[in-house]
Amino acid sequence: MAGTGAVARRTYGGRSAGERRAERRERLLMAGLELFGTEGYAASSIEKLCTHAGVSTRNFYEEFASREDLLMALHDRIIEQAFQAVFGAFEDVAEAPIRERFTRAVRAFVTTTASDPRWARVSYVEVIGVSNAVEQHRIAWREKWARFLVAEAERAVDRGEAESRDFHLGAVALIGAVNELVHHWSMSGGKRSLDDVIAEIVRVATAAVTAP
Structure with a gap:
C-alpha cells in the first residue's frame, strides 16, 4: 500500500510531476512569447505572465530565476531554431556557388526568425538593452554566429571564391545588417517583399566575403 500511495503522489490526472512541471514551463514560455512579442518586455510583469500562463508566481520561480x-x-529557443535552419541550408547546397549558398541560408534565417511577428520582436527588439546579463547573452549568440560565418x-577561400583575410569584423557587420533589415521588413507591414530583403542581404553578405 505504501508503494501505491507513493505512485499516487507522483502522478495526477495520469501525468507525472515532471510532466506537469514541463507543461507549466511551456505555458510560461508561450506567455512570454505572447506578451513580450506584443506588449513588450517592460510592460510584462511576472504577475501578468503568470496570469496569462495560468500558473502561480511560485511556479514561475520554480522554472525561471527572473523575467x-x-x-x-525564449530568445534561445528562437535563435537555436534559426541556427539549425541556416546550418541545414548550407549543408543542402554545400557544393553550390557562394551566392546560391548565401541565398538559401539567408532565406532559412529570415523565414525562421520572422515567421511569427512575435518572434521577430523578441529577437530584434526586446532583447536589446534590457540588462547586462541579457546583453552578455545576446553578445554570446552574436559571437557564435560570427564564428559560423567566418x-x-x-x-x-578554399574554393577560390574569396581572398584570405580576417573575416571577423565583416561577420559582425553582416550580423548587424541582417538584424536591421529583417526587423525593418517585419515592421513594414508588407511594403517590402521578402524576396527583396533576402536579395539585399545576399548582396551585402557576398560583398563582405568576396571583396578584396
Whole structure:
C-alpha cells in the first residue's frame, strides 16, 4: 500500500510531476512569447505572465530565476531554431556557388526568425538593452554566429571564391545588417517583399566575403 500511495503522489490526472512541471514551463514560455512579442518586455510583469500562463508566481520561480531568465530562454529557443535552419541550408547546397549558398541560408534565417511577428520582436527588439546579463547573452549568440560565418567565408577561400583575410569584423557587420533589415521588413507591414530583403542581404553578405 505504501508503494501505491507513493505512485499516487507522483502522478495526477495520469501525468507525472515532471510532466506537469514541463507543461507549466511551456505555458510560461508561450506567455512570454505572447506578451513580450506584443506588449513588450517592460510592460510584462511576472504577475501578468503568470496570469496569462495560468500558473502561480511560485511556479514561475520554480522554472525561471527572473523575467530576464524567461526572456533569454525564449530568445534561445528562437535563435537555436534559426541556427539549425541556416546550418541545414548550407549543408543542402554545400557544393553550390557562394551566392546560391548565401541565398538559401539567408532565406532559412529570415523565414525562421520572422515567421511569427512575435518572434521577430523578441529577437530584434526586446532583447536589446534590457540588462547586462541579457546583453552578455545576446553578445554570446552574436559571437557564435560570427564564428559560423567566418568558417563559411574560409570555406569560400578554399574554393577560390574569396581572398584570405580576417573575416571577423565583416561577420559582425553582416550580423548587424541582417538584424536591421529583417526587423525593418517585419515592421513594414508588407511594403517590402521578402524576396527583396533576402536579395539585399545576399548582396551585402557576398560583398563582405568576396571583396578584396
